[in-house]
Amino acid sequence: MGPVPRTLELFYDVLSPYSWLGFEVLCRYKNIWNINLQLRPSLIAGIMKDSGNQPPALLPRKAQYLRNDIRLLGQHVQVPMQFPKDFFSVILEKGSLSAMRFLTAVNMEHPEMLEKVSRELWMRVWSRDEDITEPQSILAAAEKAGMSTEQAQGLLEKIVTPKVKNKLKENTEAACKYGAFGLPVTVAHLDGQTHMLFGSDRMELLAHLLGEKWMGPVPPAINPKL
Amino acid sequence: MKDSRNQLPALLPRKAQYLKNDIRLPGQHVQVPVQFPKDFFFVILEKGSLSAMRFLTAVNMKHPEMLEEVPRELWMRVWSWDEDITEPQSILAAAEKVGMSTEQAQGLLEKIVTPKVKNKLKEDTEAAGKYRAFGLPVTVVHLDGQTHMLFGSDQMELLTHLLGEKWMGPVPAAINPKL
Numbered sequence A: 001m002g003p004v005p006r007t008l009e010l011f012y013d014v015l016s017p018y019s020w021l022g023f024e025v026l027c028r029y030k031n032i033w034n035i036n037l038q039l040r041p042s043l044i045a046g047i048m049k050d051s052g053n054q055p056p057a058l059l060p061r062k063a064q065y066l067r068n069d070i071r072l073l074g075q076h077v078q079v080p081m082q083f084p085k086d087f088f089s090v091i092l093e094k095g096s097l098s099a100m101r102f103l104t105a106v107n108m109e110h111p112e113m114l115e116k117v118s119r120e121l122w123m124r125v126w127s128r129d130e131d132i133t134e135p136q137s138i139l140a141a142a143e144k145a146g147m148s149t150e151q152a153q154g155l156l157e158k159i160v161t162p163k164v165k166n167k168l169k170e171n172t173e174a175a176c177k178y179g180a181f182g183l184p185v186t187v188a189h190l191d192g193q194t195h196m197l198f199g200s201d202r203m204e205l206l207a208h209l210l211g212e213k214w215m216g217p218v219p220p221a222i223n224p225k226l
Numbered sequence B: 001m002k003d004s005r006n007q008l009p010a011l012l013p014r015k016a017q018y019l020k021n022d023i024r025l026p027g028q029h030v031q032v033p034v035q036f037p038k039d040f041f042f043v044i045l046e047k048g049s050l051s052a053m054r055f056l057t058a059v060n061m062k063h064p065e066m067l068e069e070v071p072r073e074l075w076m077r078v079w080s081w082d083e084d085i086t087e088p089q090s091i092l093a094a095a096e097k098v099g100m101s102t103e104q105a106q107g108l109l110e111k112i113v114t115p116k117v118k119n120k121l122k123e124d125t126e127a128a129g130k131y132r133a134f135g136l137p138v139t140v141v142h143l144d145g146q147t148h149m150l151f152g153s154d155q156m157e158l159l160t161h162l163l164g165e166k167w168m169g170p171v172p173a174a175i176n177p178k179l
Helices: A017-029 A044-051 A060-077 A087-094 A097-109 A111-126 A135-144 A149-158 A162-177 A203-210 B013-022 B024-030 B040-047 B050-062 B069-079 B088-097 B102-111 B115-130 B156-163
Strands: A006-012 A035-041 A185-190 A193-198 B138-143 B146-151
Touching (some): A006 A017, A017 A060, A017 A111, A035 A097, A035 A162, A044 A162, A097 A111, A097 A135, A097 A149, A185 A203, B050 B069, B050 B088, B069 B088, B088 B102, B146 B156
Parallel strands (some): A006 A035
Antiparallel strands (some): A185 A193
């Protein structure tokens, strides 16, 4: 038996494009590095509120920068990112509360589906500029990920229950306790210590921390196309 | 910061906390001996870097060949040994450490109060602003008639992707990795 896999917690929200980038890179490396990747759906709006931070898009120059940065990173990390036409409406008005509650329910009942369903929600909002707030939108994503309509409907009904609402709150608070002021946040548990890394561009640094090899955002061991 | 209406990250408590812890790790990874100054807020918010950056502007105008080594010494002072970089003696000490003669360094120090040097620093800062900088460092790549602005020190792998070059990590093998 080899050394014990190191636990990595990834706190993410499908509203956050950088979360998608971090998510895809870690999903690729989870079969290469000796790690145990724990996905923790969280609410970025909650983290902003709790930390007193402001979404970067509210500063004009950062908003401009984001557009370009997302495009370039999408190419480099090979994730089909597209800025939504009405970006402000998507991020600031529509938000992701139902979607993240749904993913929380998925994590509680069918954790093996969490990666696929998360990815389908990102594809909707951050690749095809489609809604993720309406029940039909969330169901469509779940079904596309391979869930049956019954399964998906069942989970959708659960998103209004205290159990699911509280679990999402818990995850969000846990991220805040680690010092999050945005997402994605990767927490590495190493030799009895925790290391919190913010952002999707810390993966090479994470490799250094873990003593693993960095092979770029699209490591050769897997099919690079999504 | 002023021009873009951005706020220094250190002013948000959680970002300040993150910065303190965070800088150590990239320092190790990139093999740069970064150490947080004891009184970080005082150094960043009150003391600042105006004279130091005017001095470097003067170096760039008169002795551009020294422009890699002098900034490194200033960084070593403020970001490795927690030493002052605002007093004339501090700036002179940094310049002399990299081989500038006292006369040369004194000469440049006198120039930092001239309109020529002050304006040149303004120009460089405004140029970054025109590229829509909201902080530093900013790397601007000129490629096939286009410009690409990259913010931050952790975009270097993305930069190689843009340039079609090979990324070999922050300490590429071709040089002596120790500073």
